[in-house]
Amino acid sequence: MSKRKQNLVGYLFALPWFIGFSVFLAYPLVASIYFSFCDYSVLKKPVFIGLDNYRELFADEVFWITVKNTAIYAAISLPAGMVMALGLAMLLNAKVPGTTFFRTVFFLPSLVPMVSLAVLWLWILNGEHGVLNEVLRMVGIRGPNWLGDPAWSKPALVVLGVWGVGNAVLIYLAGLQDVPASLVEAAELDGASPWQKTRHVTIPMISPVILFNLITGIIGTLQVFTVPYVMFPGGSPARSTYFYAMYLFDNAFLYNKMGYASAMGWIMFLAIFALTMLSLKLTEKHVHYGGGGTA
Amino acid sequence: MNRLADFALPGFFLVVLATVWASERVVREDQPPGPVRITYWEKWTGFEGEAMRKVVDDFNKSQNRIFVQLLTVSNVQNKTMLATSAGIPPDVAGIFSANVAQFVDDRAVLPLDDFCREAGIGPEDYKPVYWNAVTYRGRIWALPSTPATTALHFNTAMMRRVGLDPNRPPRTIEELSEMADRMVQRDKDGRIRVAGFLPAEPGWWNWAWGYFFGGELWDGKDRITANSPENVRAFEWVQSFPKKYGPNEVQTFRSGFGNFSSPQNAFMSEKVAMVLQGVWMYNFISMYNPKLQWAAAPFPHPADRPDLARTTIAEADVLIIPRGAKHPREAFEFIRYVNSRKGMETLCLLQRKNSPLTDVSEEFWRRHPNPYIRLFDSLAASPNAVGTPKLGIWAEYSAELNNAFEEIGLLRKTPKEALDAVTARMQPKLDQYLKRLRLREQAEASR
Numbered sequence: 001m002s003k004r005k006q007n008l009v010g011y012l013f014a015l016p017w018f019i020g021f022s023v024f025l026a027y028p029l030v031a032s033i034y035f036s037f038c039d040y041s042v043l044k045k046p047v048f049i050g051l052d053n054y055r056e057l058f059a060d061e062v063f064w065i066t067v068k069n070t071a072i073y074a075a076i077s078l079p080a081g082m083v084m085a086l087g088l089a090m091l092l093n094a095k096v097p098g099t100t101f102f103r104t105v106f107f108l109p110s111l112v113p114m115v116s117l118a119v120l121w122l123w124i125l126n127g128e129h130g131v132l133n134e135v136l137r138m139v140g141i142r143g144p145n146w147l148g149d150p151a152w153s154k155p156a157l158v159v160l161g162v163w164g165v166g167n168a169v170l171i172y173l174a175g176l177q178d179v180p181a182s183l184v185e186a187a188e189l190d191g192a193s194p195w196q197k198t199r200h201v202t203i204p205m206i207s208p209v210i211l212f213n214l215i216t217g218i219i220g221t222l223q224v225f226t227v228p229y230v231m232f233p234g235g236s237p238a239r240s241t242y243f244y245a246m247y248l249f250d251n252a253f254l255y256n257k258m259g260y261a262s263a264m265g266w267i268m269f270l271a272i273f274a275l276t277m278l279s280l281k282l283t284e285k286h287v288h289y290g291g292g293g294t295a
Numbered sequence: 296m297n298r299l300a301d302f303a304l305p306g307f308f309l310v311v312l313a314t315v316w317a318s319e320r321v322v323r324e325d326q327p328p329g330p331v332r333i334t335y336w337e338k339w340t341g342f343e344g345e346a347m348r349k350v351v352d353d354f355n356k357s358q359n360r361i362f363v364q365l366l367t368v369s370n371v372q373n374k375t376m377l378a379t380s381a382g383i384p385p386d387v388a389g390i391f392s393a394n395v396a397q398f399v400d401d402r403a404v405l406p407l408d409d410f411c412r413e414a415g416i417g418p419e420d421y422k423p424v425y426w427n428a429v430t431y432r433g434r435i436w437a438l439p440s441t442p443a444t445t446a447l448h449f450n451t452a453m454m455r456r457v458g459l460d461p462n463r464p465p466r467t468i469e470e471l472s473e474m475a476d477r478m479v480q481r482d483k484d485g486r487i488r489v490a491g492f493l494p495a496e497p498g499w500w501n502w503a504w505g506y507f508f509g510g511e512l513w514d515g516k517d518r519i520t521a522n523s524p525e526n527v528r529a530f531e532w533v534q535s536f537p538k539k540y541g542p543n544e545v546q547t548f549r550s551g552f553g554n555f556s557s558p559q560n561a562f563m564s565e566k567v568a569m570v571l572q573g574v575w576m577y578n579f580i581s582m583y584n585p586k587l588q589w590a591a592a593p594f595p596h597p598a599d600r601p602d603l604a605r606t607t608i609a610e611a612d613v614l615i616i617p618r619g620a621k622h623p624r625e626a627f628e629f630i631r632y633v634n635s636r637k638g639m640e641t642l643c644l645l646q647r648k649n650s651p652l653t654d655v656s657e658e659f660w661r662r663h664p665n666p667y668i669r670l671f672d673s674l675a676a677s678p679n680a681v682g683t684p685k686l687g688i689w690a691e692y693s694a695e696l697n698n699a700f701e702e703i704g705l706l707r708k709t710p711k712e713a714l715d716a717v718t719a720r721m722q723p724k725l726d727q728y729l730k731r732l733r734l735r736e737q738a739e740a741s742r
Contacts, residue, residue: 013305043402127546127547236701
């Protein structure tokens, strides 16, 4: 087959993806940059208003509330989730009978669709009849109204987030199984304690996996949407669970302020981009890739 | 590699596309050639959806030029808006009267003035509050499908239990609060088990309490009046409940209520003795707790404001023709049928609501199962019947008021602080909204 024909076939194969990508991703992406500088309600033609949306956003009290809520949520939920996932993965990596069973058990919750998860937890966390408070009552603690008390609504979401760490566990587990046995044995021969083995052999060896989970975790927690949107309509109580992505969605689809929402989307993108770059930079010296040298 | 195999996958895609295209053609040609088919999106499900289906079937049988295809669509106002912006709206959509202003400002809906004039439909045919709900900026944009009014629903058995006369429901807000207090029951841990009345239940009209105290949410032109003395007074009354009962206790008690449409509904399960509810409540009571002993009365007014007696929230489900609809004339034919006395009475009887029309048949009253239907109907004619403010930014404004309502419920802010904050936030938004609307109108006029 001639080179030309080979190219043609290649392009033809890639065509469905290319069409999909341009129509559903590239165009909206580029258009949203433009719309972020417009007064645009979808139905009427966009009118260019310069930086007005951005200016208005930075003066918008609710915008800052959602930024703060999202930052707090990410700051608690991300480390909690990562530690929990790594801990579980290490336990599940132990060579004891029944590990496959437990691996399945811990992975199962992450297969539950988000909306069902939210509805399920609405009942677990219910202040009056919730399972959690019933259990607390048995040990003599009067549980808070998790969903109605602004002080407890974010912790409730963090607890719920930890429930879905199965995916991260799976990735850690794969990383842990790639730790060369020879290195662990060498450490053992040198008399390393289990903690020293973890600290100096296992963690450095899976550091790229930790970094990966960190970055996907940053993206995931900053974009938290479905569960709070279902569980806390309007970010109730008193906007304590009003997250960035929820405010963006409300602006776009409830208030028809597509330009404003586009501006929010781009600020979010830049924030995530900056945080990702920052994590790459900060972890540079601590992340070890196989094949010698550091990244 | 052989030549044929190189093109197998792309070829396969082509075949799939062609098949989809062809099947679309086949299905289209399969439709009856005669009548014009119009699509109608409606939000209702259950018995309310069945009621509309009956009216659609009646219409389809009554003539052979137009065939209405009814489709149940959840979140219909948002989906209609998106479909309209994509240029593929339904011919008729059933939205809420509260959405009309936003749809009009967004140019999402066709004016019906010419159609109404041709059909001889005018304000004299409707109760003023419902006619008002479908007009905006001097034009007609929708016609009602079914209307509603609200009233105080109270549990007569629970009143009797605490020694109150069930034939003498509260007439003033002060009486309401006093009776409500008498009905509160707590368990040994101090947790509320039964409440007389809670302004947060069902929580659908958190924005509306000001109207019961003579307040308005804007001046009808360009000023937000959320922090008017009347509105502040209303929110002070709202806050008196968590102040008396404890904000956390109220929150926890409320978290035990089931969904509105379930036997665990606070009123149906006798957890709350008195609620503000609409004409539809009767249906749900007969469905989930037919043995409930209840009655309805106009919602009380402040003792010093007898002029506010019979205040009610009067809203309507309305039918619109989205801009870009393929068959507006046929669509209006259908809307007109729904708004004929026969169509409207069939629909309102099956949905068990009052009629928005001034002309109501004796048979309608006779056959209506709700024992309080005349009350709801007369409330619609009350001078104190109020609708949702006709503001293009209402969605945002009501979210803001809801948040203020929550903040005062949790005692995080005083009513004055909360409503000042709402006003301070919404006034610039209204200014900007009106400015942009004007600029757009000027641009359109000069074009």
